[in-house]
Amino acid sequence: MLQIVFDSLTRAAELSLMAVGLTMVYSLLRFPNFAHVESATIGAYAALFFSTTLGLAFLPAAVLAILLTAVLGVVFDKLVFGHLRDRSDIILMIASFALGIGIRQVFLLFWGPRPHFFSVGWGSALSIGGAHITPVQIGVIVTAVVCMLLFHLLLNRTRMGIAMRASADNSVLAEASGIRTERIVTAVWLLGSGMAGVAGVLLALDTQIQPNMGVAVIIPVFGAAIMGRIGNPYGAMAGALIFGFAENFGLGINWAPLLQTVGLTSADFAFIPAGYKEAVPFAVLIVVLIWRPQGLFGRVTR
């Protein structure tokens, strides 16, 4: 049981870093950026490039990679989304879908489909109460918590953060109050892509680096953002926790007692087959969208 908790927390840490950036861009520019998760892939490959190809130590390589990812977020905005500001959200959405595919293929082109790994050698797994947690997992969780705290302070204690929240809430009103929205947009792209870059480096440490690593988590990331109500970074964090736990618990739980009560099965064990592991977040997301499209923590506004 404790094992599931550790695994879920690690997963939630990685998801939250991506979901927070997604929800900020989503609420500011009013479109779901399907290319957002590719920033994680960029972060991971950039760290690989700086550490393996250029021979830097892991930490400076990771910092450089995260900075590069943040800047690339702004570059993509200037190249693609900036030209489409006055168009419908549908067009922006399709453009982001195309951009995501293009970015993924660039990695396939230069690094091939084979997975790559970091070897940081941070020692072996610790055993806590019969469950195993690796130093990497601890690092992932601590980094995510620190990032979230910093982000919280930025949002609430700095002029930039307050302007960000105001623009996300109502960009026309914010602009009328003298906030320069285009600067806020740039800041949000920097922050959002940078955090996704951090998530990418963490994912790379925890699992492996491959071109599909970003798109593989697109559904739980979107799910977390939607579940927490678009534009609400704290909701996105909570959503990431829910999705992290749902994925691991959905597989680890014996559903037989529940199914027996409903009369669906008489077997003593009923687990979701492992082949469907990735389907769990997809199903949760569809249920959330149909049941409460305004998010679990949102109010009905009609």
Place this chain on the structure above:
Amino acid sequence: MIQFLIYLLTIISIWGILALSLNIQYGITGLVNLGHIAFFMIGGYVSTVLVILLGWPIGLAMAGGTVAAGLYGIVLALPTSGLQQDYWAICTLAAAEIVRMFFLNTTFGDPYTGGSFGVSDIPQPLHDVFSGAAYPYFYLVLSAVCLLACWALAEWITSTPYGRLLKALREGDEVPLALGKQVRSARIRAMGVGGALAGLAGALFVHFNAFVSPNYFLPIETFLVWAMVIVGGGGSHRGVLVGTVVIQTVFTSSRFLKGVLPVDPSTLGPARMILIAVLVISVLIFLPDGVVPERKRLYSPVRRGGGT
């Protein structure tokens, strides 16, 4: 060379049907379906299963695949037809991946048929009648006839009052609602019709390919269909067919270029997708209506004062 041309034209015909079906959903109705490949997959798989397991005649099985894909569209749209388009897009994307995982984890008959192994030796229609060399020509004619029929159907639907309602929905729910139209039911029917056409394309594809595996239906294939619609011009049936020719030629010709250019195939694969992605984004920015824009039509001509 001639074999390659026949192959390319057949693939273009099949994908043309697929592009037309997405055009009914997106171009006409404005539904952002990012899981379009699921219809193609269901059409193909249902037709395969009906032929191999239940021994249906191929024509009937293809019709079964078509109907099954249409039903999937209706079932998917029933609970989701009230969602905003961004949520709808995410929903369809997730649903398509669930469908793919279902076929990835399900075997038919024996444990080595279906699942990740795929299904091989799928029977081809009228294979006994047309001997080896003539068969590709026959299949091209079959696919082209299907494409023309689907094109005619799509144009006909667009010209009916229902088609005009779909076009009105594309511009927003308010006007159709104010006129007392059933917007949700209209959307559900559009998903059904578009889905059925895509299912027919899928059935044509598996019997042409004689092999099917879940790996043919990754989300990137949905992107290819979208590229055809966007490049051609959403809403214009002629346009998406032009888009199909352009995109499928770029995509398929890498097979042909393999022997001509001194480039590694593992470079050519990603390079062609990058090219297509750049093409799509450029068209979105510089040619918002596509290469062949939809013709604007006035259904009730406005009389100008002083004229006739």
